[in-house]
Amino acid sequence: MGSLQLKSIRKAFGNHEVLKGIDLEVKDGEFVIFVGPSGCGKSTLLRTIAGLEDATSGSIAIDGQEVSNTPPAKRGIAMVFQSYALYPHLTVKDNMGLGLKQAGTPKDEIEKRVAKASSMLSLEPYLARRPAELSGGQRQRVAIGRAIVREPKLFLFDEPLSNLDAALRVQTRLEIARLHRSLKATMIYVTHDQVEAMTLADKIVVLNAGAVEQIGSPMELYNRPANMFVAGFIGSPQMNFIDATRLGESGAKSIGIRPEHIALSRESGDWKGKVIHAEHLGADTILYLETETTGLLTVRLFGEQHYHADDIVYASPDRASLHRFDGDGRAIR
Ligand SMILES: Nc1ncnc2c1ncn2[C@@H]1O[C@H](COP(=O)(O)OP(=O)(O)OP(=O)(O)O)[C@@H](O)[C@H]1O
Numbered sequence: 232m233g234s235l236q237l238k239s240i241r242k243a244f245g246n247h248e249v250l251k252g253i254d255l256e257v258k259d260g261e262f263v264i265f266v267g268p269s270g271c272g273k274s275t276l277l278r279t280i281a282g283l284e285d286a287t288s289g290s291i292a293i294d295g296q297e298v299s300n301t302p303p304a305k306r307g308i309a310m311v312f313q314s315y316a317l318y319p320h321l322t323v324k325d326n327m328g329l330g331l332k333q334a335g336t337p338k339d340e341i342e343k344r345v346a347k348a349s350s351m352l353s354l355e356p357y358l359a360r361r362p363a364e365l366s367g368g369q370r371q372r373v374a375i376g377r378a379i380v381r382e383p384k385l386f387l388f389d390e391p392l393s394n395l396d397a398a399l400r401v402q403t404r405l406e407i408a409r410l411h412r413s414l415k416a417t418m419i420y421v422t423h424d425q426v427e428a429m430t431l432a433d434k435i436v437v438l439n440a441g442a443v444e445q446i447g448s449p450m451e452l453y454n455r456p457a458n459m460f461v462a463g464f465i466g467s468p469q470m471n472f473i474d475a476t477r478l479g480e481s482g483a484k485s486i487g488i489r490p491e492h493i494a495l496s497r498e499s500g501d502w503k504g505k506v507i508h509a510e511h512l513g514a515d516t517i518l519y520l521e522t523e524t525t526g527l528l529t530v531r532l533f534g535e536q537h538y539h540a541d542d543i544v545y546a547s548p549d550r551a552s553l554h555r556f557d558g559d560g561r562a563i564r
Contacts, residue, residue: 483563
């Protein structure tokens with residue numbers, strides 16, 4: 232079991248309020264990801280759940296039990312950090328088993344759990360090595376292994392992949408997804424990487440300046456963002472925002488259009504414009520246009536497209552995929 236309930240969590244450092252009343256329900260077995268701009272309070276929220284920071288007010292319950300006054304080691308939580316935090320003088324095996332040893336777990340039980348975790352993470356060949364003799368990806372797997380052997384109610388991950396190179400990030404991301412499926416454990420994960428959030432999460436929590444902007448599945452956030460902040464934050468390249476009056480749309484202040492919801496033609500279409508810059512990515516082509524009607528417009532086309540800077544083009548939005556926002560930036564349904 233590993234459910235989590237946060238009620239009105241507030242946290243201030245001095246008179247700087249970093250968390251401004253966070254409410255959240257995490258179900259047993261859910262994979263929940265916190266995203267948001269730098270400094271919005273993601274890590275502070277995670278550390279508060281772990282007990283590494285004390286909330287200024289509010290309540291934290293794990294499996295229905297209030298834990299606000301429970302020390303970190305007694306909360307049934309295991310945390311994986313960006314920096315791995317391994318002991319350099321201990322072998323992989325001893326790093327993984329240390330927490331259990333300190334908790335007085337019998338030796339054969341430690342052996343069994345370390346063997347199982349190292350098999351899950353393909354770490355068997357490295358058990359006798361020290362952290363300095365491992366790659367960054369292997370070190371992070373040891374850090375994850377150390378969390379697994381504790382059989383926690385909750386796994387907390389603080390940007391675990393951000394020290395890895397691009398290829399290794401993808402590989403380790405897949406491993407974490409697989410691990411979540413096989414352990415059926417509750418995982419809470421902080422990242423600033425959109426793709427990680429979209430691909431791993433059952434539920435994404437979008438934070439902004441210490442408050443929740445929206446909570447939903449990746450596709451809910453993508454298809455039905457509650458406001459312009461979420462609309463602009465989720466999706467890459469970013470959604471285009473156009474003043475509604477320029478499009479003759481009454482009843483809305485801004486219109487949002489995702490770059491992938493715009494078609495392009497050399498002959499005809501809704502908005503005539505000029506290509507400012509073209510990014511040919513192979514699988515996709517990203518074009519930056521300047522049109523008289525919309526101003527700057529980002530367009531994402533599938534596959535290789537032979538558009539280049541200074542080409543004159545016509546852009547046409549998919550009318551069914553427009554997002555409408557009111558003067559306060561809230562989505563109009
Ligand atoms: N120990 C501390 N003392 C004072 N201020 C702090 C402390 N820890 C964090 N803060 C401040 O709290 C705010 C939120 O920090 P936090 O690390 O939670 O943000 P974040 O969303 O995780 O950012 P990033 O994506 O850059 O890691 C920041 O303004 C930060 O400077």
